[in-house]
Amino acid sequence: MTMERLAAGDILPDNNRAVLIGRVWSKREGGPCPVLVHEGQVHDLSGLAPTVSELLERPDLVGVLSRFDSYPVLGSLDAFLSGDAGELLAPVDLQAVKAAGVTFADSMLERVIEEQARGDATRAEEIRKKLAPVIGDNLRGVVAGSEKAAEVKKLLQELGLWSQYLEVGIGPDAEIFTKAQPMSSVGCGAKVGIHPISEWNNPEPEVVLAVRSDGVIVGAALGNDVNLRDVEGRSALLLGKAKDNNASCAIGPFIRLFDDGFTLSDLENAKVSLKVEGQDGFTMTGESLMSAISRKPSQLVGQLLNPNHQYPDGAVLFLGTMFAPVKDRRGAGQGFTHEIGDRVEIATPALGRLVNWVDRSDACPPWTFGSQALMRNLANRGLL
Known part of the structure; x- marks a missing residue:
């Protein structure tokens, strides 16, 4: 299997002011470290909190991280992506x-298709052609748990097309x-x-x-x-x-x-x-x-x-x-x-x-x- 080497520019957000929390395995530190990624450098936040879980509990986190130069640099992001400094976790x-x-209309339809097909991919297209005009058109724009959703449920029940997937897709829970x-x-x-x-x-x-x-x-x-x-x-x-x-x-x-x-x-x-x-x-x-x-x-x-x-x-x-x-x-x-x-x-x-x-x-x-x-x-x- 060919796995290309990624570079920082391949994965970073377009906005270079984004406050980015990550986690790396650091060869130098001998274990996992919560990190701040800033301008292509990976800053160790282990002194602030040893886990990402604890780190994110801080209500003042964005302000604390604005002092990025207070946290030691473990290496460049490119060095972690290449494996030289460790790896990205x-x-x-x-x-x-x-x-x-089942939180989007199109995926709701596909879950119903899977259910009808009993896991047989060869039947999916046939079922999709049958259900899409009826279920798909009724689901688009429906807010889950609304009066409109209840009306759609009643209609599809009458047509014999109600499904456990639609229940969680547009029902109250x-x-x-x-x-x-x-x-x-x-x-x-x-x-x-x-x-x-x-x-x-x-x-x-x-x-x-x-x-x-x-x-x-x-x-x-x-x-x-x-x-x-x-x-x-x-x-x-x-x-x-x-x-x-x-x-x-x-x-x-x-x-x-x-x-x-x-x-x-x-x-x-x-x-x-x-x-x-x-x-x-x-x-x-x-x-x-x-x-x-x-x-x-x-x-x-x-x-x-x-x-x-x-x-x-x-x-x-x-x-x-x-x-x-x-x-x-x-x-x-x-x-x-x-x-x-x-x-x-x-x-x-x-x-x-x-x-x-x-x-x-x-x-x-x-x-x-x-x-x-x-x-x-x-x-x-x-x-x-």
């Missing part, structure tokens, strides 16, 4: 990794599930994993919110919620098997903190693009408009974290994807599926570019550095 550690599903375990996400430049049993799968380009333990949304990153369509299509009860596998969750390249120049409102109007390039010459592109989401991000966070459910180490929340790829790859009517070696790029100007390469989950580097290993490492380095 997912910009999260102890936070819960959660995801909201969002689908919030655990995407991955804390410490298991991979970062920009790493391999992402597809379970070897899957023959129908896809990337899911998403915006990921960084949420403090008190429910305050402090920033955002990009994410790839790698999905096995055939597995989940067989049964919704296989969601865990379809979603949580080795290297199946990518987050990065960095968390951009909200400040005067970048707000949640800016994020709600972002356009997220996807590009897949295969070693077989296959290319696919698409985009997701955050403005098409059926629930506001703040509403999704309210369903994630509330008096009924707390996250003392904070959480990150994938907001769902509008883009469900249908471009034929292995043959007419079979739609899209990944092949080993695919290069996946998820991008938006405000957050940069998250780049990964596809491999089988059992061929990706195994996850071995968990919470216990982190605590031992930090203790040995005198950071606890």
Whole structure:
């Protein structure tokens, strides 16, 4: 598999004033470090907080980080991307990794298609032609939990087209599930994993919110919620098997903190693009408009974290994807599926570019550095 060497200019946001929090494995320090990326340099924030989870709890974080020259430089971003200084990790550690599903009209339709097809990709196009004119037209512009949503539900029930996916898509209760375990996400430049049993799968380009333990949304990153369509299509009860596998969750390249120049409102109007390039010459592109989401991000966070459910180490929340790829790859009517070696790029100007390469989950580097290993490492380095 060919994995190109990335450079800082390939992944950084367009705005050079962005306040970027990341996480690296530093060869010099002998372990993971929360970092500030500023003007192409990687500043060590371990003295401020040993974990990203603790770092993001600081209410004065943006102001504290404005004194960037107070924090030692571990090396250039290019040196970490080349492997000389270490490697780029997912910009999260102890936070819960959660995801909201079925939050865009187009992806709602595709989930219903998977359900109807029972995981058989060859039936998807036939079912899509049947359902799209009815379900798709009724879903667009519907606000979840609204009176209009209740009217659509009644209509589709009468037509015999109601689905458990539509219930969470436009009903009062969002689908919030655990995407991955804390410490298991991979970062920009790493391999992402597809379970070897899957023959129908896809990337899911998403915006990921960084949420403090008190429910305050402090920033955002990009994410790839790698999905096995055939597995989940067989049964919704296989969601865990379809979603949580080795290297199946990518987050990065960095968390951009909200400040005067970048707000949640800016994020709600972002356009997220996807590009897949295969070693077989296959290319696919698409985009997701955050403005098409059926629930506001703040509403999704309210369903994630509330008096009924707390996250003392904070959480990150994938907001769902509008883009469900249908471009034929292995043959007419079979739609899209990944092949080993695919290069996946998820991008938006405000957050940069998250780049990964596809491999089988059992061929990706195994996850071995968990919470216990982190605590031992930090203790040995005198950071606890």
